[in-house]
Amino acid sequence: MDKLYSSGCEICADCICSGGASPCSTQPEKCRHGFFSSLPNNQAHVYKASSKERSITIVFTPRSIIMTFLTLSFAALLAYLSLPSKPLTTAALHDGVRKHPSLHNGVGKLPFMGYNTWNAYHCDIDEDLILTTANLMKSLGLAELGYQHMNIDDCWAEKNRSASGDLVANATRFPSGFNNLTSQIHDLGLKAGIYGDSGWFTCQLYPGSYLNEARDAEQFQNWGFDLLKYDNCAVPFDEIIELGMVGKYTRMADAIANLSETTGQPPLLFSLCQWGREQPWLWARKLGQTWRTTDDIDADWEHLASIINQNSFITWASDFYGHNDMDILEVGNGNLTFDEAKSHFTAWSLMKSPLLIGTDLTVVTNETLEVLMNPEIIAINQDHVVGTSISPFRWGINPDWTFNATHPAQYWSGESQNGTIFMLLNVLDEPADMFFNLTESPWINAGRQYSVRDLWTHTDNGTAVRNFTAEAVPAHGVVALLMKDAGPEPAGTQPPCARPEWCIDQNGTLVQ
Ligand code: GAL
Numbered sequence: 001m002d003k004l005y006s007s008g009c010e011i012c013a014d015c016i017c018s019g020g021a022s023p024c025s026t027q028p029e030k031c032r033h034g035f036f037s038s039l040p041n042n043q044a045h046v047y048k049a050s051s052k053e054r055s056i057t058i059v060f061t062p063r064s065i066i067m068t069f070l071t072l073s074f075a076a077l078l079a080y081l082s083l084p085s086k087p088l089t090t091a092a093l094h095d096g097v098r099k100h101p102s103l104h105n106g107v108g109k110l111p112f113m114g115y116n117t118w119n120a121y122h123c124d125i126d127e128d129l130i131l132t133t134a135n136l137m138k139s140l141g142l143a144e145l146g147y148q149h150m151n152i153d154d155c156w157a158e159k160n161r162s163a164s165g166d167l168v169a170n171a172t173r174f175p176s177g178f179n180n181l182t183s184q185i186h187d188l189g190l191k192a193g194i195y196g197d198s199g200w201f202t203c204q205l206y207p208g209s210y211l212n213e214a215r216d217a218e219q220f221q222n223w224g225f226d227l228l229k230y231d232n233c234a235v236p237f238d239e240i241i242e243l244g245m246v247g248k249y250t251r252m253a254d255a256i257a258n259l260s261e262t263t264g265q266p267p268l269l270f271s272l273c274q275w276g277r278e279q280p281w282l283w284a285r286k287l288g289q290t291w292r293t294t295d296d297i298d299a300d301w302e303h304l305a306s307i308i309n310q311n312s313f314i315t316w317a318s319d320f321y322g323h324n325d326m327d328i329l330e331v332g333n334g335n336l337t338f339d340e341a342k343s344h345f346t347a348w349s350l351m352k353s354p355l356l357i358g359t360d361l362t363v364v365t366n367e368t369l370e371v372l373m374n375p376e377i378i379a380i381n382q383d384h385v386v387g388t389s390i391s392p393f394r395w396g397i398n399p400d401w402t403f404n405a406t407h408p409a410q411y412w413s414g415e416s417q418n419g420t421i422f423m424l425l426n427v428l429d430e431p432a433d434m435f436f437n438l439t440e441s442p443w444i445n446a447g448r449q450y451s452v453r454d455l456w457t458h459t460d461n462g463t464a465v466r467n468f469t470a471e472a473v474p475a476h477g478v479v480a481l482l483m484k485d486a487g488p489e490p491a492g493t494q495p496p497c498a499r500p501e502w503c504i505d506q507n508g509t510l511v512q
Contacts, residue, residue: 103257108269108289109320110382111354112227114149114193115142116328119297119358123155123204126173127181136361138188145373146382147357149227150185151193157206167207167219182224193227194220198248198274199234208234210241210248213255220268221259228256230288232274245278246287253287271325271354281314285322290354297327299334301476302406304344305427309408311351312392313401318352320387325354332359332368339477341371342456343425346478349381350390350414350423376455377480383416390414390423393440397427410434413441419453419484420444426473434479435469439498446498449490450483465489466498 115133117125134150137143158168169178182192196216197208209216209230220228230252235241241248249272260267270288272280275295284291293314294307307326318324326348331341348355357372395402396410411434412423420443424434438444452461452468456479463486470479496511497503503511 103253103260103267103270103287107266108322110384110387111290111318111323111352112149112269112271113146113355113378113382114151114191114357115147115361116151116153116193116229116356116358118153119299119328119330119333120360125152125155127176130181131184133361134185134188134190136364137190137357140361140364140369141373142357142361143188143190145375145378147355147372148189149191149193149356151195151227151229151356153195153229154202154204154231155206156195157202159206161207161212165212165215167212167216169223178223178225186224191226192224193229193269193271194223194225195229195231196220196252197231197233198252199232200236201234203231203233205234209252210234210236213252214258217252217255217259217268221263221265225268226266227269227271228252229271229273232277245274245280246283249274249284249287273325276310281317281324285317289321290323290325292325292327294327297330299330299336301336301340304330304336304340304347305408306405308347308351308425309403309405311353312409313403315351315389315391318387318389323352323354324389326351327353328356328358329372330358331371332357332364337476338367338371339474341368343476343478345371345374346377346423346456346480347425349377350412350421350480352381352387352389355381374456376453376458376482380416380421380455380482385417386415388415390421393442394436396434411436411440413443415443416482419482420450422468422479422481422483424470424473424479424481426475426477429475431472431474431477433469433471434473435467437467437498438464438483439466444483445485447489449486449488451486453482453484455480455482465493 115137117130117133121129130150130152137147137150156170156174158170160168162168174181178194185192195202197203197206197210199208199210201208217228230249232245235248243251253270256267256270259265272284272288272291274280274292276291276293280291281293294310297303297307311324311326314324329344329348330336331345336344345355355378359368390412391414392400392409392412394400394409394411398404398407398409407427408425410425410427412425414421420441422436422441424436426432426434438450439446444450449463449465452464453459454461464483466489468481473479495503496505500512505511
């Protein structure tokens with residue numbers, strides 16, 4: 001058996017800097033890239049230089065000084081030329097947490113959009129369904145709007161690996177094999193995604209990738225997949241894994257990075273699915289591009305409200321190249337009303353979650369398509385200039401910062417390349433008027449007025465001075481606005497400060 005980098009790394013004492021579950025001694029090239037993964041037992045593999053010690057006498061002569069200088073200059077030039085030529089992107093600098101360089105090469109700047117099979121079909125999937133859905137994404141115009149990924153969720157595999165240890169596509173569901181399938185998906189101009197698990201098994205008990213990370217990453221890439229959703233079921237015993245959540249997910253992140261370095265191909269887009277356990281918003285950006293923040297969604301208002309509530313406290317974590325994943329969309333499913341579906345889609349989009357359609361496209365209604373295909377909402381999600389999420393500026397019916405699964409924050413705003421975005425969410429079970437002062441949002445300038453664009457009615461609704469009221473917002477409904485600077489307020493607008501705290505005349509008179 002190969003020497004595996006698992007528990008008890010002393011068995012790898014003769015390895016050169018290794019990571020992931022690869023056979024330790026077969027990938028010495030990792031050392032050259034200077035990348036060390038987190039290791040079980042908190043041990044670091046160390047490059048062992050020859051133990052023989054030699055004493056060297058250096059004699060300085062003018063000639064040796066010049067030769068030494070030339071040699072060092074040449075070495076420095078070579079080192080400089082061998083640096084990665086790609087400049088650091090803004091996100092890398094902005095991150096504070098540096099990604100593994102091979103995971104950070106332009107993949108996944110924006111939240112990805114596409115389709116995922118789980119919500120609509122669970123395990124009831126096969127290659128016909130995948131191709132039918134992919135074709136519908138194209139013919140319905142969804143692909144053109146950015147829904148580019150066709151992602152296969154759990155249950156695609158045979159229950160057992162092959163004799164040589166490889167994952168095998170289920171012969172009944174995918175008789176033509178994955179290379180055939182992904183090339184047809186690619187021919188449609190789409191990308192293909194696959195699902196795996198960081199433990200012994202997937203959540204439906206198909207083989208997981210623990211101890212097979214490098215092999216499986218390579219398999220996924222060889223099958224033509226562009227994205228990997230990676231789940232959190234079937235966790236090995238502590239005495240075997242000796243890793244926390246970060247370490248468990250680092251194993252596959254390392255495998256993806258190493259594969260990309262070895263093949264020169266872009267890394268698989270890595271979509272971590274561990275349900276918000278151990279605060280992935282603090283660390284998953286280092287390893288991948290998206291991370292699930294909650295337990296599974298369901299097609300009812302209770303689940304939507306709860307997910308919005310949880311995510312309202314971590315909106316700061318999403319920006320280019322790393323996004324809170326609020327789970328696959330339920331638009332078109334269950335008993336969601338039209339207004340609830342609009343709220344759902346607005347919150348997911350403006351909070352910069354991946355947008356994965358999860359409804360049966362063969363019977364999709366016009367109403368569902370109207371929600372999923374709102375170009376003005378999608379444009380905010382896919383804003384390539386501003387990557388941040390909207391955040392609550394006032395909780396509304398609850399005191400600010402209240403964690404309330406049924407009644408999340410109601411008044412939200414954020415930046416976009418075209419102006420300030422507002423989302424007003426009526427979390428009540430009956431219609432309500434919703435009022436706010438413009439300067440409650442940090443993105444609004446005092447003393448200016450703003451044009452109002454309604455992103456659902458697609459109308460320009462005049463100019464707002466100081467405040468805005470949305471009348472009779474339906475139960476569980478939403479208002480999404482884009483406000484743009486429209487010049488100074490009308491002269492003499494009173495009071496002199498919209499925000500009264502510490503409002504003072506130049507002569508020192510406080511205005512209360
Ligand atoms: C869950 C995951 C779901 C789906 C399911 C498949 O853990 O959150 O989105 O992938 O596993 O078994």
